[in-house]
Amino acid sequence: MELNSRIPEGPIEKKWDKHRFDMKLVNPSNRRKYKVIVVGSGLAGAAAAASLGELGYEVSCFCYQDSPRRAHSIAAQGGINAAKNYRNDGDSIFRLFYDTVKGGDFRAREANVYRLAQVSVDIIDQCVAQGVPFAREYGGLLDNRSFGGAQVSRTFYARGQTGQQLLLGAYQALQRQVGLGQVKMFPRHEMQELIVVDGVARGIVTRDMVTGRIETHVADAVCLATGGYGNTMYLATYAKGCNGTAIWRAYKKGAAFGNPCYTQIHPTCIPVTGDHQSKLTLMSESLRNDGRIWVPKKKEDCGKPAAQIPEEDRDYYLERKYPSFGNLAPRDISSRAAKQVCDEGRGVGGTGLGVYLDFSDAIRRLGAKKIEEKYGNLFEMYERITDENPYEVPMRIFPATHYTMGGLWVDYNLMSTIPGLFVLGEANFSDHGANRLGASALMQGLADGYFVAPYTVANYLASTKPGSRLPIDHPAAKEAEAVAAQKVGRLLGVGGKETPTHFHRELGKVMWEFCGMGRNEAGLKKALGLIPQIREEFWRNVRIPGSGEELNQSLELAGRVADFLEIGELMCLDALERRESCGGHFREEWQTPDGEALRDDENFAHVAAWEYQGEGSTPVRHIEPLKFEYVHLATRSYK
């Protein structure tokens, strides 16, 4: 397998402009002869589908929810970054680029990150033009906040509902194209297979989730924008339906999987309460701007109400360990620090897996009213879930799986190792290296969808003949349909005793324990032994009532869990092979004496891209070396 990143020549700030000029265009009258499939209607998918439709291509867009407006992007709270420098605080495209490369712990491709920073500026303009109601100041201009440890205020936001507003903007643009007949929308359709002929992506097979019909859709190019695979961990901040199915099936057809082990564990989530827990809820990181994080210094104090623990007995551990960033230390670092204090037995709450996020100082300083203005909806959400009033008692938080930096490997054009298959948004291995900075996923999704794919997909289409689409009954399509149908049949045929959720939960426990915040060789090897056992048990003992010819939620879930049971294994394998610590990937064997991550640039300054070798065979690990010409390799320090 060849990993050609196709990074354009020239100085970094000229690459994208030059490339845009060098790429081929499709004649406007020819565009309607090309069809593009977009799987996913989140920020990346909706933006791409709408933009390609506007350009005149025929587009089919798919999502598993009942409406494209419900994609998981809707849940993003905090904000979106852009190098507008509206605050005059020293921000620039170069600084956003620099921060993102450094924040990603030097495991991202410089050229991609630079382009991301460049187009970030256009995203805000585009969204405002669509009517996205960003927060404004009294003068009517856009407001910004500092977010996720950035030292400039470059985050644009719409109350605590930024993702919702950005997605609705993209959704409305998409619906406009639906109304105009440019885009055909297929809600409640789940992608099952990718159709590949002679190594080129030619279409997909879907299951209509209402009727159970397995259908073929052919196109001249396929874009996957299906989001992250973090639900492999079972408990996560993802929506329940988020899955890895689309990218996994593409992987099995030859798309390389980049850095599967890079997962982000977000430090500020509401702790688990019991076995019934079905998901975890994120509390926006913006809370760390005013909240102070602490645990008791003494184990004995952990059971006491927070108010009874005097100031001198509290350990504000982030402020202590990282005096210059304090409570705003990056996500991977904050999460690990929380795990450490809990491992020491100093965690709070019923399970001992929690730390305090305390607003009492901020309330004293700014007044409860001001705090309510800033975080009212978040405080309300917290109270609704926990029945505790954070104005009176400190919040309790704990890290949870939140984002996957890994995903299908793509070149500079966002094309995977399968020609004609593009991957956008969180589904690709992306621009975030080993750790994503806050407010950068929304930026990347929209950058890919609005400003990159419309050019690069067109460039690809221009190299194919218009009207050369696969006939719908081509043997390859029939075969892919058969594979999808067989999978359904196989799942229904097991007739065991346990529910799909049971196996998902079991997998999650193994993943969280051995491939979560801290990883080590022995643990990963153990997980690599346990996961196949759970998988076997799944295929022997799962029970799915009902049939495949109707709406069947157990069947849908079982299909996703079957894939998670394979994805989890690849994540562990990748984590095992990456013998260094970087960003969200913390290998306990590689740490400094004071517990900080220790990178190994000599041996691991590369992307690991895994190639499928068939069932039962170990996949092959390819590497794409990373060069750092503009941001020089340095140890990340937030002290």
Place this chain on the structure above:
Amino acid sequence: MEKHLNLTLHVWRQKNAQAEGAFAEYPARHISTEMSFLEMLDVVNEELIRKGEDPIAFDHDCREGICGTCGCVVKGRPHGPKERTTSCQLHMRSFEDGDHITIEPWRAEAFPVIKDLIVDRGAFDRIIAAGGFITAPTGTPQDANALPVPKQNADLAMDAAACIGCGACVAACPNASAMLFVSAKVSQLGLLPQGQPERYTRVRDMVARMDAEGFGSCTNHGECEAVCPKGITMENIARMNRDFIKASLLYRPEVAAGGAG
């Protein structure tokens, strides 16, 4: 404090759109008050699956009150007894030990039942497609700060934009009217300078689509506002009515564009 409840559920079961539906009774035992309402349904479903019975189908995704996917009528009220709370954010501490809980789908002609508690809300998407947008194709619009928006308008627009499109307003309305949903979008875009050029065509097109979808008319019951989990107010309906009247006065049939050249 965590407590445990024993409950009796009366759930609407309907195999598909064509089938007749009926209530079925299920016990829900040893339910922790820490659980969310949907987690309680998960527990009941796990038991049903283990017994080989068809689990209760219900829509959900984010489970944090923002995607608008979930929604059922709980004890006669859309999204259940707690104000400004979606079904997924409702917690079992809102119930008492021994409670009987009826659970039904949204009921409205424009929202046909697909299965059990799941309905088809595609009509909402079609209303948005008819005009619920600002025409701003991807490209290079002017700098975002070139168009200041008074903070008050921006805030009001955001209030309206908070709608999650769940459909509770329709389910609560005796006429199954979609006015709250439609007016929220009309308001949001109409309050912003970017939305002015299409302000009157937008309201006309959206209302026409709404009527065609079979939603009832608004007779000011106010049930929609009362059950809205996001606090969308009827003020939006007033704004929309105003725009709609103006739109009707302004209406001219479209003249064919183009010409020689």
